[in-house]
Amino acid sequence: xxxxxxxxxxxxxxxxxxxxxxxxxxxxxxxxxxxxxxxxxxxxxxxxxxxxxxxxxxxxxxxxxxxxxxxxxxxxxxxxxxxxxxxxxxxxxxxxxxxxxxxxxxxxxxxxxxxxxxxxxxxxxxxxxxxxxxxxxxxxxxxxxxxxxxxxxxxxxxxxxxxxxxxxxxxxxxxxxxxxxxxxxxxxxxxxxxx
Amino acid sequence: xxxxxxxxxxxxxxxxxxxxxxxxxxxxxxxxxxxxxxxxxxxxxxxxxxxxxxxxxxxxxxxxxxxxxxxxxxxxxxxxxxxxxxxxxxxxxxxxxxxxxxxxxxxxxxxxxxxxxxxxxxxxxxxxxxxxxxxxxxxxxxxxxxxxxxxxxxxxxxxxxxxxxxxxxxxxxxxxxxxxxxxxxxxxxxxxxxxxx
Numbered sequence: 203x204x205x206x207x208x209x210x211x212x213x214x215x216x217x218x219x220x221x222x223x224x225x226x227x228x229x230x231x232x233x234x235x236x237x238x239x240x241x242x243x244x245x246x247x248x249x250x251x252x253x254x255x256x257x258x259x260x261x262x263x264x265x266x267x268x269x270x271x272x273x274x275x276x277x278x279x280x281x282x283x284x285x286x287x288x289x290x291x292x293x294x295x296x297x298x299x300x301x302x303x304x305x306x307x308x309x310x311x312x313x314x315x316x317x318x319x320x321x322x323x324x325x326x327x328x329x330x331x332x333x334x335x336x337x338x339x340x341x342x343x344x345x346x347x348x349x350x351x352x353x354x355x356x357x358x359x360x361x362x363x364x365x366x367x368x369x370x371x372x373x374x375x376x377x378x379x380x381x382x383x384x385x386x387x388x389x390x391x392x393x394x395x396x397x
Numbered sequence: 398x399x400x401x402x403x404x405x406x407x408x409x410x411x412x413x414x415x416x417x418x419x420x421x422x423x424x425x426x427x428x429x430x431x432x433x434x435x436x437x438x439x440x441x442x443x444x445x446x447x448x449x450x451x452x453x454x455x456x457x458x459x460x461x462x463x464x465x466x467x468x469x470x471x472x473x474x475x476x477x478x479x480x481x482x483x484x485x486x487x488x489x490x491x492x493x494x495x496x497x498x499x500x501x502x503x504x505x506x507x508x509x510x511x512x513x514x515x516x517x518x519x520x521x522x523x524x525x526x527x528x529x530x531x532x533x534x535x536x537x538x539x540x541x542x543x544x545x546x547x548x549x550x551x552x553x554x555x556x557x558x559x560x561x562x563x564x565x566x567x568x569x570x571x572x573x574x575x576x577x578x579x580x581x582x583x584x585x586x587x588x589x590x591x592x593x594x
Contacts, residue, residue, distance in 0.1 A: 227449025232594050233440030237457045238585070240439030241464025247431055248465070249472035252482040255424045259432060261513035265530070266537035273538055286544035296425045301516050303429025304436065308520030311437035320522040324444030324509070327525075340528045346507025347532015348539065349500050354512060355540040356552060357497025358487045361511040364498075365462055368487055370469030372561040372574060375489030379498040380462075384451070386502020391451035394506060 224396050225329045234315050248370060257296050258371075260363030262354035264301035267292045286355070330395055357382070433517050442517035444509045444525070451506050456592040463585050467578045474574035486561065492554035508532065 233240070244259075251257050270292025273281035281287055312318040327339055354360040357379045359368055365383065368376025439461045440446040449455025476482045505511055508529030510518050515533070518526035540547075563573035 227445045227452060227454040228593055230445035230449075231440075231443060232455075233438065233443075233446065233457050235438040237439050237460035238464045240435045240441075241461040241466075242468045243435045244432065244461070244465035245468025245470075245472065247428060247435070248469040249476065249482075251424070251428050252473055252485070253476065255421050255428070256483055257421075257425075258485040259428070259513075261511075261516065262533070262537075264516075265512060265533035266541065269534045269538040269541065272534070273541075281541075284541045284544060285548055286541035294422075296421065299422050299425035300429040300432065301513070303426045304433035304513060304516040305520040307430035307433025307435075308437035308442050308517035309433075309522075310430070310520075311434040312442070312521040315438065317437070318522045320524070322524050324523065324525060326445035326448060327509070339525055343508045343525060343528030344532040344535075346504040346509075347529040347534075348504070348536035349532075350504025350508060350511070350529070351533040351536025352540050353497045353499070353501025353504055355497070355537060355544075356547065357494050357501060358490070360501065360513065361462075361505075362513040364487070366465050366469065367485065369462075370466045370473060371484050371486060372470065372563060372570070372577065373486050373489065374557065374560050374562055374565055375487055375491075375494045377562070378489070378491060378494040379501075382495050382498025383502045383505060386499035387451040387505040388453065388502070389499075390503045390506035391448060395448065395452055 225326060227326060229329075230326050231317075234311075234317060244366060245370065248367060255296065258363065258367035259300065260297055260359060260367060261301050261304070262351065262360035262363060263290065264297045265351055266290065266355065267295075267298050353386075432513070433520055436514055436517035437521050441514045442510075442521040442523065444518070444523060447511070447514060448506070448509050455594050456588050457594060460585065460588055463581050463588070467581045467585070470574050470578050474571050478571050484561075486559035489557040489560050490553060490555060491557070493552045496551075504532075504536075 270287045364376040364379040440457050446457050450458035515526040515530050563570045
């Protein structure tokens with residue numbers, strides 16, 4: 203853990219120094235629909251999932267399930283012996299199907315809206331780090347994913363599970379978590395993109 | 398005060414999921430399709446919108462989340478009061494919520510997507526979401542490796558159990574939810590007034 207923090211501390215400023223000038227997100231494409239309409243739709247969707255499936259929307263445990271399934275493929279006994287997987291056996295369930303269907307739903311929305319991109323580097327990243335930064339983007343994204351998964355599992359949820367489902371239930375821990383998601387995110391994003 | 402929560406939890410009235418397990422999987426499919434569709438339409442599958450939020454330049458994400466919270470709250474709490482739905486509360490553990498939350502946020506800034514929006518980004522053809530998703534799988538396994546050690550210690554520090562904001566300040570849940578929804582709606586008005594996007 204401590205080593206990860208040290209890497210992060212070293213990584214962030216050194217990336218910033220290698221970078222192009224400040225970028226402005228508003229110069230890049232916005233949402234297709236009103237965010238209020240989309241948010242209200244997600245709110246109504248949460249009524250439906252609570253009522254019909256007795257479930258809340260969440261996404262992060264999908265990745266833990268995939269990790270557990272892969273772990274069982276290579277080291278079955280070891281994976282089964284881990285506390286997390288004793289409590290949450292990696293089986294195809296609600297969240298697995300939900301997240302896979304999320305990919306499909308976004309695909310349908312993008313194709314019908316003419317917004318399908320099919321690219322490896324976001325233009326916003328290119329504006330900051332240049333067109334030849336795919337390897338950097340890959341490494342930073344991979345390390346970010348590791349941190350994010352660890353944080354989500356330790357905090358008990360992600361931007362969906364805590365940030366939307368937990369927050370709309372007025373769950374105290376979810377409000378603490380979501381505020382910290384944004385504090386942590388802002389604290390790293392601003393030096394990375396604006397300094 | 399009538400607490401439908403305990404009525405729902407203790408009584409035989411515990412509502413079973415209205416959909417049986419195989420149908421539940423089907424419902425997950427439908428819900429996921431809608432969720433992904435909405436995330437993409439809201440721009441939450443776009444790298445510049447997500448990072449733009451963390452840079453406090455683009456407020457789309459906050460608007461989506463707050464609208465979802467307001468609308469969700471105004472449905473879930475009346476439904477819960479009528480014993481039609483169960484709440485799905487997660488334990489409040491300030492230390493884990495804060496430390497995990499900050500680490501999550503740092504990761505969010507690095508990958509540019511979060512676990513749900515990475516899936517939506519992939520669906521939109523933003524293949525770079527795969528880097529972060531691979532990291533999410535690896536990070537989840539690393540956490541699982543440490544779960545025995547964390548669960549018995551740091552993760553439980555300051556554990557307050559499953560509590561809601563109205564429980565914490567000892568006021569009835571439904572009126573609090575309505576008042577809080579109004580407050581958040583006020584925040585949305587302010588965002589609309591003072592932000593470009």
